[in-house]
Amino acid sequence: DPKIIQKPKYLVAVTGSEKILICEQYLGHNAMYWYRQSAKKPLEFMFSYSYQKLMDNQTASSRFQPQSSKKNHLDLQITALKPDDSATYFCASSQEGFSNERLFFGHGTKLSVL
């Protein structure tokens, strides 16, 4: 059973619209992250949250807003979508505080913006 659930698996949107990508983790981790993988770039770090608080933001655009309603949830709201936002978005989690902690990834949401 997948321990990090991302929904939906595939998402098609029109330019200018708004979408929310869902992520839930059942690993009991205290830290969650969003990464993006687009066709021309390596996997890129976007955000990190620890105990539901934003720790790091490497996304220049305010159109990307993480939302953490529960300890094991970290959704990603994207507004005013552009074709360049087309990518696979991966959610990840870890248990911070351990020197050899591992980062586990979900299966991703593939977003296509037309």
Next chain:
Amino acid sequence: QQKVQQSPESLTVSEGAMASLNCTFSDRSSDNFRWYRQHSGKGLEVLVSIFSDGEKEEGSFTAHLNRASLHVFLHIREPQPSDSALYLCAVSAGANTGKLTFGHGTILRVHP
């Protein structure tokens, strides 16, 4: 800013032959190195993590870290066709070990 580069871009080996992948990083303060595998259209599977110079083995995967030369290698022993995938090197530094910098990856093809 950390830069992570992987070579080769693609590698084809025969089943059972050792496969060796290379990763170089730029930040000398890096202290957390991981190798991930991604099958086409799938998520990331962590293979091995290494935190100090030397070797770390996990099943058929061995990571070799040499921080002085800014290299971390992945050796795959007796690869099978099912090991055909994109292999990603990821590096982090300092306390925020969840903030990884990834390379572009090496596409490995294992022929029967």
